[in-house]
Amino acid sequence: xxxxxxxxQRVAYPYFLIAILLFAGQILFGLIIGAQYxxxxxxxxxxPFNIARMIHINLLVVWIIFGxxxxxxxxxxxxxxxxxxxxxxxxxxxxxxxxxGIIAIAGYLFRWHDGREFLEQPTIIKIAIVIVVLLFIxxxxxxxxxxxxxxxxxxxxxxxxxxxAVFYLFAFYKPANLTEDKFYWWWVVxxxxxxxxxxxxxxxxxxxxxxxxxxxxxxxxxWLYIIIGLTLFTGIVGTGHxxxxxxxxxxxxTWGAWFSASEPLPFxxxxxxxxxxxxxxxxxxxxxxAVLWTVGSAVMAFLGAGVWGFxxxxxxxxxxxxxxxxxxxxxxxxxxxxxxxxxLAMISYAVPNIRKSGGFANQKAExxxxxxxxxxxxxxxxxxxxxxxxQAYLQRVVGLxxxxxxxxxxxxxxxxxxxxxxxxxxxxxxxxxxxSSSKTA
Amino acid sequence: MTKSSARNIFIGGxxxxxxxxxxxxxKSLSSETLSKRTHPENISDKVVWGKRIWExxxxxxxxxxxxEGAYYAPELGNVIKRRGEAGVRAILKTDxxxxxxxxxxxxxxxxxxxxxxxxxxxxxxxxxxxTNNWPPNEQG
Ligand code: HEM
Ligand code: HEM
Ligand SMILES: [Fe+2]
Numbered sequence: 001x002x003x004x005x006x007x008x009q010r011v012a013y014p015y016f017l018i019a020i021l022l023f024a025g026q027i028l029f030g031l032i033i034g035a036q037y038x039x040x041x042x043x044x045x046x047x048p049f050n051i052a053r054m055i056h057i058n059l060l061v062v063w064i065i066f067g068x069x070x071x072x073x074x075x076x077x078x079x080x081x082x083x084x085x086x087x088x089x090x091x092x093x094x095x096x097x098x099x100x101g102i103i104a105i106a107g108y109l110f111r112w113h114d115g116r117e118f119l120e121q122p123t124i125i126k127i128a129i130v131i132v133v134l135l136f137i138x139x140x141x142x143x144x145x146x147x148x149x150x151x152x153x154x155x156x157x158x159x160x161x162x163x164x165a166v167f168y169l170f171a172f173y174k175p176a177n178l179t180e181d182k183f184y185w186w187w188v189v190x191x192x193x194x195x196x197x198x199x200x201x202x203x204x205x206x207x208x209x210x211x212x213x214x215x216x217x218x219x220x221x222x223w224l225y226i227i228i229g230l231t232l233f234t235g236i237v238g239t240g241h242x243x244x245x246x247x248x249x250x251x252x253x254t255w256g257a258w259f260s261a262s263e264p265l266p267f268x269x270x271x272x273x274x275x276x277x278x279x280x281x282x283x284x285x286x287x288x289x290a291v292l293w294t295v296g297s298a299v300m301a302f303l304g305a306g307v308w309g310f311x312x313x314x315x316x317x318x319x320x321x322x323x324x325x326x327x328x329x330x331x332x333x334x335x336x337x338x339x340x341x342x343x344l345a346m347i348s349y350a351v352p353n354i355r356k357s358g359g360f361a362n363q364k365a366e367x368x369x370x371x372x373x374x375x376x377x378x379x380x381x382x383x384x385x386x387x388x389x390x391q392a393y394l395q396r397v398v399g400l401x402x403x404x405x406x407x408x409x410x411x412x413x414x415x416x417x418x419x420x421x422x423x424x425x426x427x428x429x430x431x432x433x434x435x436s437s438s439k440t441a
Numbered sequence: 442m443t444k445s446s447a448r449n450i451f452i453g454g455x456x457x458x459x460x461x462x463x464x465x466x467x468k469s470l471s472s473e474t475l476s477k478r479t480h481p482e483n484i485s486d487k488v489v490w491g492k493r494i495w496e497x498x499x500x501x502x503x504x505x506x507x508x509e510g511a512y513y514a515p516e517l518g519n520v521i522k523r524r525g526e527a528g529v530r531a532i533l534k535t536d537x538x539x540x541x542x543x544x545x546x547x548x549x550x551x552x553x554x555x556x557x558x559x560x561x562x563x564x565x566x567x568x569x570x571x572t573n574n575w576p577p578n579e580q581g
Contacts, residue, residue, distance in 0.1 A: 037513070040545040048548045049513050050502030115496025117510050152448070176489050178567055179479045180470060182509065218444055225447035232455045236462045245575035246507045247479050248469045253573070255465060319575060323508030323516065396577045402515040403544065405580075 003356050006077035008084035013354050014094050015070025016347045020434060022063035022101070023340070027424050029056040034420045037413040047109065054120045055108050060335065061118070062101045065164075067343030068200055069094075069136055072157055074350040075207050076140065079154040080147025085139050093135045100128040116181075118189060119171045126171055133165045152221040153210075156228060157203040163196025179247030186242045193334070194235040194263060194305075201301070201342050202227045205270060208294045208345055213281035223273045230266035238263050241313045245322060253315040260313045264306030267298075267338075274298040287352065289363040292370055293345035300337025300374065308333050308381065320396050325412070326388030333381040336373075357439055365433035372426030379419040387412035478571040491563025494556045503547065505581075507572060513545065516581025521568045523579045526561060533557045 004010060032052045035042045043052070073090055077083055084090060104125045107113065113120040121129065140158055144150055170187040206224045210217055240256025243249075274295045285291060308330040312321040321327065348366065387409050395405040433439070468474065475481055495501070500517070501510040507518040520529055533552055535541055540549040552560070 033513075036545075044546060045540070045548045048503075049545075050499045050511065053502045053511055053513075054499060113499055115499045115501060117501045120499060120502070152444070176484050176492065177475065177479055177481050178492065178507070179475065179570060182507065183466075183470065222442065222444040222447045225444065225451045226442075229447070229451040229454055232451075233458050236455070236458045237465070239462065240465070242509075243469070245572045246509070247570040247572060249474055249478070250573050251465070252469070319577060322575065323505040323510070323512065325512055328512055395580050399578050399580055401580050407544070 004353050006083050008087045009074050009077050009350075010354050011084060011087045011090045011094075012070040012074035012350055014091065015066050015073065016351060018094070018098055019063045019066040019070060019343060020347070020431060022059050022066065024427060024431060025105075026056055026059035026063060027420075027427055029053075029059065031417075031420050031424060032056075034413070034417045038410075038417050051108055051111070051113075054113060055105055057118055058105065058108070058120065060340075062097075064335075064339045064343060065133075066094075066097065067339075067346065068161075068204075069097075071204050071343065071346040071350070072136075072140060072161070074346065074354075075157070075204070076143050076147075076154060079149070079151045079207070080144050081149050082143065082147035085142035085146055089135060089139050093132055093139070096128070096135075097132045100125060100132065116174070116185060119185070121171075123172070126168075130165065130168065133161070133168070137161055137165060151217070152224055153203045153206050156199050156224060160196050160199035160203065163199065164192065167191045167196060182246045183243070183248060186239055190239045190242055191236070193339075194238060195232060197339065198231040198235065198266060199228050201297075201338055202231070202266075202270065204342050204346055205274065205294065205298060208290065208349055209274060209277045211349065212285045212287070212291050212294060213277045214283035214285075215277045215280060220273075220277065223269070223277075227266050227269045227273065230262075230269055234259050234262040234265060241318070244315050244318060257314050261310060263313075264302065264310050267302040267306040270298040271302045286360045287349060287363075288360065289366045289370065290345060290349035292367060293341060293348045296370065296374060297337065297341035297345050300341055300377075301334070302337075303378075304330065304333030304335070304337035304381070308385075320392040321388060324388045324391045324395075325384045325409075326392065329381045329384030329388060332384065333377060336377045341374075351434075352439070355439065362439070365429055365436070369426050369430035369433060372429060373423055376419045376423035376426060380416055380423065383412050383416045383419060387416070480566070480569060483566055483569070485562060487559045487562040488566045489559075490555065491559030491561070494552070494559055495563060498550050506567065507570070508575065514547065516576060517564060518567050518570075518572070519576060519579060519581050521561075521564050523581065526565065529564060530557060530561055533560060 029052050032043060032047065033049055033056060036044070036049050036052070073084060104121055107122065108120065112122060114122055140161065144154055144158065167188050170184045173184055175181050202224055206220045209215065210220050237255055238260035240252040241260035243252035243256055278291065278295060312318050312326050312330065352360065390409045391405055394400045394408055395402060400408070503511050503514040505512065505516045508516065524532065532541055534557060536547055536550055537552040537557065538549070541547040
């Protein structure tokens, strides 16, 4: 039970390893920009805020995608009952992605970048990313074609990756009209995190729940379709919550509000699904940490995306909170809860099996790391929410200037940095545990 | 509900809502709507250049523009209204020489006269986009 059934599942390991190392890099740069909020001259002008910020977020997105790919390589053979079509291609693709990623990050430090938020990758790097993803999808499809079965989980996962690739293509389109530019920019950003990435998350969640609780596949896959149905019925038109103030027509205030206000539903369904299935479990899986990450991810995604997203999604509120620290607080809690944690859940489940390590007696450190990171992130979000409410009030109601307002709310940034450091401590425990000899032996 | 009916509802519903979204997209980006709300006829070569300079220096990763971007520096969609054209020009000229800012700072971008011209025209054009009255006041 605690070993890979298929040899080729082990190709997931380098993906997971790289994901964790890039995660550490992301947090390092998060601490740098967190520190610059407190001491603006820190590392300035060698690494100005904008450069460190693009590295923080690009590393985030890249490590999550590494994690998704690793998860897919781990899960596919068990789902389709057959080996990965080409483990060689999987490895080449992994290193191509790594080299491309490192060149991109190093390039940023030397001001080699494009200039739209999150999509700063120079065109050549963007093309390389598309190639990496297409090679991956090719390998995935061939594995499914050659396998003995095609489960709903594997099909939905493939759909998620196809969507990821298709919507990234809008990153290449850069119209001169800023309104049009922003309109399609959200087709990458929103339709990723509130659309196709949720398909990936939901299928990983279903896979984990089946493995960890032993519940019936038919039941889990029915839930899967309900979850992703709720996702796309609300999330596609819900894109309109970004179209209130960028030059697009006023009718979006109605459409965006109604649909995005329903976007918490799929996250609520994930929580219900996770709890219900764990309660009805037919087996007591020995990997308690994996259960914790899995259920934790559903709960934190609901909190970060569902609750924190809902908080500022109605136009009357968004009018005051748009582009403040409220946005940052939601961005952190949602990204961490949904995508970082589901990847960490897959790692927690898969890596012991890949390593054939057997026992799960020694999960204290991993569970400590879980709570340290989760609680730190909750406090980061609460602190930024406080900062955001004060900012919206002082700047947009009272009418202080931006810089005066920032002076008034400085204390929040100090507290945020403190919880950033405790988050980093949690990550260090996690990494130490991941590489500790008792596990790798 | 069985699994296959859940799947069929998923597929049908997704196609339906995607179609709704595409219709709304078409309405939003029709040349009539765009010309009423964004005045594309005013997107001169200078505005286009200004947008390029804006992107080349990743200004968006410190500033917001129409409320999107980073939250480390002031909103710039309405900066012409707040600082006046001459004020913005003076800020960018100072920046080209020595950077800008007292507490938090903006790096020295070595902007040329042409770049500054472009940025100012870009901000002027952005400032006239119909944003449904956002931001709430001129502080952005
Ligand atoms: C896992 C899912 C989600 C993730 C990862 C996520 C992440 C983000 C991020 C990073 C931003 C900032 C984008 C920028 O820089 O401009 C953002 C903005 C926003 N999100 Fe989410 N989000 C998620 C789900 C949701 C949901 C379900 C809702 C609504 C219920 C929501 C409502 C919003 C709104 C209204 C904004 C715009 C904030 C503003 O006006 O400044 N999000 N989201
Ligand atoms: C040590 C912990 C961390 C610190 C100190 C930190 C700090 C920051 C700072 C200062 C920003 C820029 C906000 C701005 O533009 O003013 C930022 C942006 C962001 N960070 Fe972090 N971060 C940390 C961890 C994380 C984690 C764990 C995640 C997700 C897994 C994350 C995701 C993001 C996202 C999505 C944005 C963009 C937000 C937006 O555009 O609204 N960060 N972070
Ligand atoms: Fe969104």
